[in-house]
Amino acid sequence: MTGGSIGLDFGTTNSVVALGQGGGSDLLDFAAPRGAAPVFRSALCFWHDDDADGGLASDAGPWAIAEYLEYPADSRFIQSFKTVAASQSFDQATIFGKRFRFEDLGRVFLDRMVGHAGGRLDTRPPRIVVGRPVEYAGSRPDEALARQRYAAMFEGFGVDIHYVYEPLGAAYSFAARLDEPATVLVADFGGGTSDFSVVRIGARGDAPRCVPLGHAGVGIAGDRLDYRLLDRLVLPMLGKGGEYRSFDKLLEIPRSWFSDFADWSRLALMRNPRTLAELERLRRAAVDGDAIARMIAVIEGELGYPLYEAVAQTKRALSTAEVAPFRFDGGGLTIEADVSRASFEDWIAEDVAQMERAVDRALAASRIDAAGIDRVFLTGGTSLVPRIRRIFTDRFGADRIESGGELTSIAHGLALIGQEEDVAAWSA
Incomplete structure (x- = not known):
């Protein structure tokens, strides 16, 4: 490609790329263990490899999932890391002793995504249009910090990067349907x-x-809706609402443990010696130590992904059924429950x-x-x-x-916007 544009929908859960040329745009299919597809999961997996640079190998998207599923105990699986882009409280993640800032994770993700694109992203057009949310995730999102991190993440691409609100990309895609x-x-x-x-x-x-x-x-x-299911079905069995002994007092177990556990971008990072040692001290002091032991087992067993999938499957099922099952079994934790749509909507x-x-x-x-x-x-x-x-x-x-086009309309529209003469009119 010597002209045209790239539209990149870098999403919290999934990422999609569209290539714009000649006034149109085509979705890019990525290689994947189960066959090529345009939806690339926004996930990373790291593992030890003596032949890799620094002894730490990594992959992204469906390949990250495949590596994790084959070797869950020897890997670190990270998803939804986009949610910390605007967070001042997030400085860096330590993965197998190596520190990663947000932009470092982003560069690894982009590098692996390009590698799975079959060569179609090796030569880049003059413009890349990247979607961004109108309001970043987090309780006090810092937009300037997010832009700074995005800029560092994309600085190696060597072309003009434009940022456009994600719903505007979808609007441009939708416009192709309309005659009036x-x-x-x-x-x-x-x-x-x-x-x-x-x-x-x-x-x-x-x-x-x-x-x-x-x-x-x-x-x-979507992640917040997942949290509501997790909060009602899983966290009580891991000690939420329970108490621990401190000298001669009974105190509620700090809720920060459960907010971190229920955040998909943080769960994998809890598997570190310091956090696990603190949880072990909490287990010994807890009234229900078995509940904290189950939390430790889920973290040590790197079971965040199957737990995420169990929650997401129930949520999807409730879109078409009035009652759906929730099933999870791992790390000494077994949960079987039926969830009604009415209850979910209350939550x-x-x-x-x-x-x-x-x-x-x-x-x-x-x-x-x-x-x-x-x-x-x-x-x-x-x-x-x-x-x-x-x-x-x-x-x-x-x-x-x-x-x-629930998962693809934004990327499609961003690639179309990238072919406009004045992209700045759309930039956010």
Whole structure:
């Protein structure tokens, strides 16, 4: 490729790349153990290898998952690391004694992704358009810090990097479906953030065809919904809500242990000598030491990925069934429970309310009320959750709701934006 563009949707859970050329864009398929696919899991795996540089080997995406599944006890599996991009409290992760900053993890991820692209990313076009959330994940996200880390992550690419709000990429992709002008609310639900943009899409041939009107976001999305399931089904069996003895007092076990355990970006990093020693002291002091022992076993057994998959499978099942099973067995922890959709919706009620308030902010920023929205385009895997979809069917009516390309629409649109003469008009 000597011209064109690359659109990169670097997501919390999945990443997707599209190649733009001649006014169109094509998704890039990555090699994978189970066959080529355009969705590349945003995950890393590290393991000892004497032949590797520094004695530490790594891989990303589905290859990281395959390596972990073959050698779980001898590897470190990390996922959802994008969620710490804007976190001032995250400085570095120590993996097998080697320290990694966010940008270091990002460079490893990008390098491995390029390596699995079959040579199609070896020669890069003049522009790479990278999606970014409207609101970064975290309780107090530092946008300037996230931009600094992103810049360091991509500095080796040697081409112009432009950052565009992720829902705008989806809007540009959705515009290809439309023949008539429309005012569109785009709702993008990822793993770490939920982002909303109101965009005016003109008729075919208009220049510019898409005009952003207003944006809003919230650092709550699929991972938070997973946490609600984990909090109700798993954490009580690991000691949450329990007590420990301190001299002659009984104190509640600090909740920070459980917030770290339930954060997919931090769980693997708990497997270090210092943390495990502290947990062992807590086990001896706990009223229910067996519960803390189960937590230690899950951490030492590197069981975060199968636990994540068990939670995610239940959440997906609840999108089509009124009742779904939750099953997990590992590290001395066995849980079998049936979860109703009604219960799940009760557990996520506050999260949904925060998403609804973000929709209100996007409409207010665009100075358009619900009646002024012609179409609502839902994208991202979490948009398939029935309670999330009802945010929009209740407010706008089912006839205005459209969806599709839940995991690929953003990358497709970013590659199209990258071919515009003035990409800066879209940049965030």
